[in-house]
Structures are given as structure tokens and as C-alpha cells.
Amino acid sequence: MKIHEYQAKELFEEFGIPVLGGKVAETAEEAVKIAEGLKAPYVIKAQVHSGGRGKAGGVKLVNTLEEAREASEKILGMTLITHQTGPEGKLVRKVLVTEAAEVAKEYYFAMTVDRDTGKLALIASSEGGMEIEQVSKESPEKILTEKIDASVGLRDYHLRYLADKLGIKDVKGFIKTGLGMYKLFYAKDCSLVEINPLAELKDGTIVALDSKINFDDNALFRHPEIEAMRDPAEEDPRELEAKAYDLNYVSLGGNVGCLVNGAGLAMATMDMIHAVGAVPANFLDVGGGATAEKVTRAFEIILSDKDVKCIFVNIFGGIIKCDMIAEGLITAAKTMNLQIPVVARLEGTNVEEGKRMMRESGLNILPASSMREGAEMCAKIVKEAA
Amino acid sequence: MAILINKDTRVIVQGMTGSQGTFHTEKMLEYGTKVVAGVTPGKGGQTHLGVPVFNTVREAKEATDANASIIFVPAKFAAASIIEAAEAGLPLIVCIAEGIPVLDMMKVREYLKDKDVTLIGPNCPGLSTVGECKLGIMPGNIHIPGHIGVVSRSGTLTYESVSQLTALGLGQTTAVGIGGDPVKCFTFKDALKLFEQDPDTYGVLMIGEIGGADEEEAARMLRDGEFTKPLAAFIGGATAPPGKRMGHAGAIISGNSGTAAGKQKALKEAGASVAMTPDQMGNAMKDALERAGILEKCLG
Numbered sequence: 116m117k118i119h120e121y122q123a124k125e126l127f128e129e130f131g132i133p134v135l136g137g138k139v140a141e142t143a144e145e146a147v148k149i150a151e152g153l154k155a156p157y158v159i160k161a162q163v164h165s166g167g168r169g170k171a172g173g174v175k176l177v178n179t180l181e182e183a184r185e186a187s188e189k190i191l192g193m194t195l196i197t198h199q200t201g202p203e204g205k206l207v208r209k210v211l212v213t214e215a216a217e218v219a220k221e222y223y224f225a226m227t228v229d230r231d232t233g234k235l236a237l238i239a240s241s242e243g244g245m246e247i248e249q250v251s252k253e254s255p256e257k258i259l260t261e262k263i264d265a266s267v268g269l270r271d272y273h274l275r276y277l278a279d280k281l282g283i284k285d286v287k288g289f290i291k292t293g294l295g296m297y298k299l300f301y302a303k304d305c306s307l308v309e310i311n312p313l314a315e316l317k318d319g320t321i322v323a324l325d326s327k328i329n330f331d332d333n334a335l336f337r338h339p340e341i342e343a344m345r346d347p348a349e350e351d352p353r354e355l356e357a358k359a360y361d362l363n364y365v366s367l368g369g370n371v372g373c374l375v376n377g378a379g380l381a382m383a384t385m386d387m388i389h390a391v392g393a394v395p396a397n398f399l400d401v402g403g404g405a406t407a408e409k410v411t412r413a414f415e416i417i418l419s420d421k422d423v424k425c426i427f428v429n430i431f432g433g434i435i436k437c438d439m440i441a442e443g444l445i446t447a448a449k450t451m452n453l454q455i456p457v458v459a460r461l462e463g464t465n466v467e468e469g470k471r472m473m474r475e476s477g478l479n480i481l482p483a484s485s486m487r488e489g490a491e492m493c494a495k496i497v498k499e500a501a
Numbered sequence: 502m503a504i505l506i507n508k509d510t511r512v513i514v515q516g517m518t519g520s521q522g523t524f525h526t527e528k529m530l531e532y533g534t535k536v537v538a539g540v541t542p543g544k545g546g547q548t549h550l551g552v553p554v555f556n557t558v559r560e561a562k563e564a565t566d567a568n569a570s571i572i573f574v575p576a577k578f579a580a581a582s583i584i585e586a587a588e589a590g591l592p593l594i595v596c597i598a599e600g601i602p603v604l605d606m607m608k609v610r611e612y613l614k615d616k617d618v619t620l621i622g623p624n625c626p627g628l629s630t631v632g633e634c635k636l637g638i639m640p641g642n643i644h645i646p647g648h649i650g651v652v653s654r655s656g657t658l659t660y661e662s663v664s665q666l667t668a669l670g671l672g673q674t675t676a677v678g679i680g681g682d683p684v685k686c687f688t689f690k691d692a693l694k695l696f697e698q699d700p701d702t703y704g705v706l707m708i709g710e711i712g713g714a715d716e717e718e719a720a721r722m723l724r725d726g727e728f729t730k731p732l733a734a735f736i737g738g739a740t741a742p743p744g745k746r747m748g749h750a751g752a753i754i755s756g757n758s759g760t761a762a763g764k765q766k767a768l769k770e771a772g773a774s775v776a777m778t779p780d781q782m783g784n785a786m787k788d789a790l791e792r793a794g795i796l797e798k799c800l801g
Contacts (some may be wrong), residue, residue, distance in 0.1 A: 228603055230713045230751070233610040233684045265611040305606055333750060334602035336577065363748040376680055378748025379655020382710060382737040383779035389740040390778045400743075400748040431657045431664075432640075462664065463640060486661070487780040 117331045118344045119162045121211045126303070132295035132310075133288055133322045137213030146187035147180050149212040155179065159186040162209040164349045167197035173207065176215055183212065188388045200385055208348065216324060221312035223247055223282060224292070226300050229262055235269070237261040237293070237301065238471050239277050243312035251483055269297040288321035303341055304334030353397075353416050360412040362401055369394025370500075371493045372417035372426040374410070376401050384429045393494040396423045407443030414447040418455075425456045425496040432463025441469035445476045456481060460489040502628040503675040504650065504695040505593060505619065506569065510634045513538045513561045513591070515571040515582050518549050521597075522573035525638050526550055526661070529571075532635040558582075558589040569593040571627060571636050576600035579623060584608050587618045591603075595636050596622035599681075603750070605619040606684040621687050624749065625680030626656035631673050637648070647672015647702060648799045649786060652692040653708035653751070654681050654715075657739060658779070662708055665783030670800045671790075674702045681749025682746050683712070689719040692729045703799050704731035706786045707773075711738035712752045712759040720767035731789035735776040736761040747763055 121139035128134060136153050139162065140146035148156050148169050163175030173195045175186040187210050196204035221243030229236035239259045242250045259280055263269050274293040278286045296308045302434055307329040314324045335342050347355060359365030363378065367385065371393050375381035378400045385395040397417060401409045417426055430440050440461055448457065460483040461469045473480045483489030512529070516522040517539025527550060536552050538561035545556035555561035558570065570586040572579055572595065579598035586594045589763055601623050613620060627637015629642040639656070643664045649671050653659040659678050666673060679685065689707060696702045701735060705728075709716040716736060722728040738747055739761035746753045753759070765775050767795055774792070776785035790796040 116554060159715060228607065228684060230683045233607050235688075265607060282527060301604065304602055306603060331603045331604065331750075332746075333600045334604065337602075365742075365745050365747060367742065377657025377659075379653070379658035379708065379737050379750060380661060382752065383658055383661070383735075384745050385741070386737065386739045387779055394739075398747055418589075431660045462661075464642070467538075478580070485780060487778070 116332055116335060116341070116345060117129060117164050117349070118162065118328060119164065119209070119346060120325065121209065122344050123328045124211070126299060126328065127295065127323055127326065130295040130299040130302075132292050132299070133320070135213045135216055135322055135324070137211060138208050139211050140187065141191070141209050143184045143187040143191065146210055146212050147184050150183040153212070154288055155212045156215040157183050158213050158215050159190055160211040160213070161190050161193070161195055161207040162211055163195055163200070163205040163207055164346075165195070165197045165199040165205060167196060167199060171195050171197045172259070177258045187212070205349070216314055217317040218312075218314045218321060218324070219317050219319075220315040222283070222315070223311045224296075224313045225307065225309035225311070226296050227307045232262055235263040235297075236267065237263065237273065237277065239281060241281050243314070247311070268295065281488070283315065283321065284319050285315065285321040292321060292323065303338060304331045305329065306331045352417060357399070357416050360409065362399060362409065362413055362416070364416060365398040366420070367395050367397050369498045370422045370424045370497050372396045372420065372423040373429070374399050374413050374417060374426060375402060375429045376431065380429060380431055384427065384486065384490070387490040388418055388427065388493065391487070391490045391494045393497055396420055407439065407446060410440065410443035411447040411450070414451060414453075418451065418453075423455065424500040425458060425493050427493045428457060428459040428461075429486060429489060430461050430463070432461060432466070436465045437461040437463050437469030438465045438472060441472040444480060445472065445478060447477075447478060453478065455479075458483050458489045458492045458496070460484070460486060503633065504699050505628060505675060505677070506630050506634040506636050508533070508633040509535075510636070511535050511537045511565060511567040512564070512636060513540060513567045513586075515540045515558060515570055515572045515586065516574035517552065518539060518544055518554060519573060519761060520797055523550065523737045525573065526552070528641070529635050532629075532641045534636065536632050537567050542587065554579065558585045562589045567591065567691065569595070569636060571595040571597065573597055580605035580609050583620060584612060587613060587616055590618070592618060594618060594620045594770075595625070595627045596620065597625065597627060597638060598622075598707050598733060599624040601682070603684055606682065607768035610684060610686055611638075616716070619687060619691075619751060620745065621677065622680040622684070622685065624682045626659060628675060628677040630675045637678065639678070639749060644676070645672040645673070648703040649673045649706040650692070650696040650699070650702040651676035651708070652689060652696070652705065653678050654710050655708060656706050662735070662782040666786060669783045669787055671783065671786060674699065675701070675734065679749050683751040689715045689724060693719055693722055697728050697730065702730065703795055704733070704786060704790050704793070706782060707732060707734045708782065709734060709736045710752050710762050710766060711736070711741055711747070714758070716764040722769040723768075723773060725773040731793040731795070732773040733776065733782070733785035733789040734773050735782045735785065736764045737777060
């Protein structure tokens with residue numbers, strides 16, 4: 116789960132990480148009120164879940180309260196199109212009003228889980244402000260990594276070492292930042308706490324200018340306060356609905372809807388569809404225990420995407436009986452008055468019975484005998500529909 | 502021979518009296534697995550599916566001399582159940598639960614670091630040694646006995662690959678689902694080490710996916726001669742968009758790392774046969790065996 120920059124800033128304040136003064140506003144009037152309490156010049160920043168906001172015109176540096184009002188009026192309500200939002204862009208509903216910093220040097224500092232060791236990893240670089248992936252590609256020697264043993268925990272000396280290697284003068288501020296991030300990471304079950312840039316101001320002090328926090332979805336059950344920070348306007352409505360029914364759905368933009376059991380098979384299915392020259396509309400995992408009810412919900416979500424021209428059902432039943440899945444498919448197709456063809460590849464117990472039920476249902480459900488055959492049938496259908 | 506489990510494995514089922522536990526214990530018993538005890542706190546002294554139930558893993562172990570445990574408790578409590586099984590001295594623990602918080606798994610891994618315990622999972626289908634013992638939730642009927650080891654990060658893709666092998670007449674020794682979570686203890690590396698030592702396993706089919714660097718580590722073992730048998734592989738998620746979690750918590754591309762292309766390249770360069778589409782997993786195995794000149798030995 117992701118949150119807004121202003122929410123991350125509030126969490127940073129709570130955990131003692133140095134940030135610039137400022138607050139979030141929903142109207143230009145509120146923005147001016149906030150600016151009145153700050154030192155000029157000010158920065159007005161659009162609050163949407165996307166990088167590249169500055170380039171898209173969503174960040175403005177202003178010198179007076181009147182300019183702050185004008186910039187806020189302009190940004191609030193605009194549709195911001197960045198390289199991450201897609202061509203439809205994102206509507207800006209809130210702006211963050213902060214003081215402008217006089218930056219002398221920018222660093223990168225993040226904490227995440229190192230999968231290979233299962234330890235917390237600190238990643239720091241003197242090359243702040245740019246994407247860390249780019250730094251790792253161009254100058255990997257400028258990235259410092261420190262892995263923290265859970266039985267020891269993060270200590271001052273780990274941070275002093277990094278500060279010295281990076282050439283940071285405000286060591287005290289850096290330690291405060293590091294310890295705050297560490298506390299935040301464990302207190303809120305984060306999967307990433309990233310500060311980029313971590314700025315050294317002209318007066319030498321360290322401050323977190325921009326940040327990104329990701330949370331572990333598996334741990335949200337014990338963090339209702341984080342769940343409450345979720346902004347539904349920022350999420351794909353179909354992904355949200357799927358979540359409510361305990362289904363894993365990801366929009367992919369194509370026209371072959373997919374309904375699969377198991378994440379691995381669901382990924383393989385979208386690979387297979389690409390391999391035969393079509394594009395999947397979605398990734399959808401109905402879970403190992405696919406029930407008729409879940410199949411119906413999954414159909415509803417897939418069909419709410421109007422680009423979908425056919426649906427590929429790929430179920431490796433195993434323990435689940437194929438006739439039960441077929442029954443779920445037929446019921447869903449009937450109750451929803453399904454207009455588009457469904458290609459179904461079922462494998463597992465009672466597969467012949469399942470195929471017979473589909474053939475005799477009188478519905479537009481076409482049985483396929485393998486994953487490749489099913490994908491090829493779908494590719495043909497969408498080609499003819501185009 | 503096979504790896505990890507066989508007909509003599511004596512199993513405790515943690516969470517046996519729940520609906521998942523009951524369903525899959527029945528299936529494991531049908532398969533022939535020696536389920537010797539169940540554990541559900543508060544239900545000690547009862548009998549369920551003809552198996553005695555205990556309040557704690559330690560009591561179950563003391564009474565039955567079990568040497569493996571499979572965990573069917575909800576994700577919230579699963580990390581604690583793993584620790585309980587490890588403390589009771591069980592050398593093999595299989596955790597099926599999906600959705601354990603990463604920080605909890607980091608603690609489990611730290612605790613198990615110096616213990617002589619093999620933890621398979623979490624978020625996995627378990628494992629089966631064909632015709633002898635099933636310790637998991639996979640269908641039993643898709644396997645035929647033979648000489649191919651299977652190891653996979655995905656459940657349903659394990660079934661898919663096993664059924665492709667079976668259709669080609671390539672029987673299996675043991676199929677292990679290692680799970681789709683980012684933090685786990687038993688990785689491809691551990692599976693390959695065990696398959697390397699097993700005289701009955703002649704070749705291995707490995708089903709990886711995007712995210713992490715486990716597949717690259719397997720490629721390194723092949724290249725450096727730590728794994729010497731024919732290896733075939735498939736990497737799921739080649740067409741996944743970066744930065745999106747594809748169902749499995751571990752299946753996410755961050756930046757340039759964890760891509761399918763990188764993994765495929767590393768494996769090919771190390772000498773593995775790589776299936777580029779999921780319908781070719783069985784054929785890739787066949788190809789690897791053919792190149793090693795042992796296909797005949799593995800058929801029928």
C-alpha cells in the first residue's frame with residue numbers, strides 16, 4: 116500500500132525525522148493560511164501517487180502569499196499527466212504547502228528488506244535526487260549498503276559510519292533521521308522507507324525533502340491507522356473491488372480478460388497470451404480455493420472493463436473439482452447475461468464432466484485442452500473482434 | 502530415495518481440526534502419508550480423523566516421535582506456530598499459510614539461523630515424494646514415479662509442470678513448492694543441493710518467477726559445478742509491469758533487478774534449458790536430458 120507525500124511527512128514528524136515546515140491544503144484559501152505561518156519563499160506541490168510531478172507542472176516555487184494562492188488555484192483540480200500516471204492522468208485534490216529549502220547537496224537514503232539475507236538493509240548514496248536504479252546502473256560504487264542483524268538492531272555507529280563515508284557534516288541530524296526511519300519501519304510494518312533527496316541545506320543541517328513509504332500489505336490487519344490513510348481516488352477501482360472479495364487483480368490494459376487460480380499460473384497465463392500475439396486485460400488470481408462465488412465476483416470485475424473482448428479461464432483444479440468450477444462458470448455466465456465468448460481450460464479432477472457441462476450449457480463457453488490452445492483461441496477471437 | 506520426505510516420515514498437523522486442516526489431512530491420509538498427530542490448543546485428548554490431537558507441538562512430539570510438521574493455521578498466527586515447531590525439535594517444518602507479515606518472517610529466519618531445521622514456505626503448496634508421502638495441498642494423482650526433481654515458487658505452476666512431465670512419460674522423485682514470499686529459508690539453492698546428493702534424481706525442473714535473485718544463484722551453482730545434473734527452468738511473469746505485485750508478495754520487479762529476462766539469460770549462459778513459454782516446461786526438461794544423453798534412462 117502507498118500513501119501521499121503529505122501523509123509520509125506527518126509520519127516523519129511523528130518519528131522525529133527532520134522535515135521542512137508545511138501542511139496539506141484542499142483549497143487555495145487553506146493553502147494561503149498555511150503559507151502565512153511559514154517563511155517565504157514557498158513550494159506548492161500536487162498530492163498524487165506519482166513521480167515526475169515537477170516536470171508535469173504539479174510543483175511551483177512562489178515568493179509571495181498572492182503567488183501561493185494563484186499557484187494553488189492552478190494546481191488544485193488540474194489533471195496531472197506524468198510518465199507514471201498514463202495518458203488519462205490524475206486529478207489533483209490536495210496540495211502540500213512547504214517552505215522552500217536552500218539546498219547545498221542532495222543524498223539518497225532508504226531502508227528496505229534484503230531478500231537474500233532476510234535482514235533490514237540500509238541503502239545510501241551521495242547521488243541524491245535521481246532514481247537509485249539509475250545510480251546503480253551508472254555508478255554502482257557510489258551506493259553504500261549496510262545490513263542490520265535483527266539481534267543487534269540499528270546502532271549509532273552504523274549511521275556514523277555511513278555519514279563519514281558520505282561526507283555528511285550534520286552527523287547528529289543524520290543519526291536522528293536514521294533512527295527515526297528505523298523506528299517507523301518496525302512500528303508500521305513498512306516494506307520501504309525512502310528519502311530522496313535527503314538534503315543538506317546551506318546552513319549545513321540535514322532535512323528530508325521528499326520521501327516514499329510502502330507498507331507490507333500482509334501486515335495491514337494490525338495497522339488500522341495505516342489502512343485509514345488509503346486514498347481510494349488513487350487506486351484502480353477494479354483492484355479495490357477485487358481486494359474486497361479477496362481476489363488478486365492487476366489491470367494490464369489489453370483486451371483478453373483472465374481468470375486463473377494461483378499467482379504463478381496467472382503470471383504464466385499472461386505470458387502465454389503475449390506469446391501468441393494478444394494482450395491480457397488483467398492479472399487475476401482467484402486463489403487456490405476457487406469457489407463458485409469467487410468465480411462469479413471475478414467475472415463481474417473482469418466484465419466491468421469495457422475493453423475486454425473475450426475471457427480466458429485457466430484453472431488447474433488439482434484438488435478442486437472441475438465440474439464444480441464449470442457449474443460456477445455457467446451460473447455466472449447466465450446470471451450476468453454474458454455477451455462475449457469465454458474460453459475455458461480446466462484441468463484436474465472430473466475434467467471430462469466439466470467439459471461436457473460447458474458444451475451442453477448452450478452458452479458461449481469454448482473448452483480448450485491446453486494453455487497454449489486456449490490462448491490461441493482468445494487471440495483469434497480478439498483479432499476478429501477488432 | 503528422494504529428498505526431505507519418504508514413506509517413513511511421521512507427520513504432525515498443526516491446526517488439524519480447522520476446515521483447511523481437516524480437508525488436507527484427509528487427502529494426505531488417503532495418499533498414504535503417516536499423519537501421527539494433530540495440534541490444536543484446547544482440543545488435546547480428542548481424536549480427529551482417527552488421529553490423536555494434542556494441545557502443544559511438544560506434547561505431540563513426545564507422544565509420537567514425529568519428525569515433520571505441516572502448518573495450517575491462519576497467517577496471523579503462523580509465524581508463532583513455526584517457532585513452536587522448531588522449539589519442539591522437529592527437523593522439517595512446512596508452512597502453507599499465505600500472508601505472513603515480512604517482519605514476522607524476518608524474526609523467524611533470525612531464530613532458525615543456528616538451528617538444524619528445514620523450513621519450507623511460507624505461502625507454498627508443500628512437497629510430495631511420489632508414491633510415498635505428501636506433505637502439502639497439491640493433488641496426488643498428477644504424479645508418476647521416476648527420476649525428475651521439481652522445485653517451484655508457485656503452487657499451481659508446480660501442478661502444471663508436473664502434469665507436463667507426466668504427459669511426456671518423465672516421472673518424478675520429489676516435487677517441492679518453496680513458496681512465493683520474499684523472505685523464506687529454503688530456496689532454490691537448498692533444493693538443488695539436496696537433489697544433487699540424491700542418487701535417484703537424474704535431472705531437475707525449476708519453476709522460478711520475477712523478483713529476487715534466487716534463480717541467478719541457481720545459475721551460478723550450475724556454472725560453478727556445484728550442481729551437475731541436467732537443469733531445465735521456466736521463469737513466470739516475463740510480461741509483468743514493473744513495480745506491481747503480481748499476487749505473490751515476492752513477485753515484483755524493482756528497478757532493473759528481478760526481471761525475467763535477466764534470470765533467463767543467467768540460466769541459459771550457465772547451460773540450463775530454458776522454456777520461454779509455460780507450455781514448454783516439460784519439453785525443456787526433455788531437452789536438457791537429451792543433451793546430457795540420459796533421456797532414455799528417465800522415461801517410463
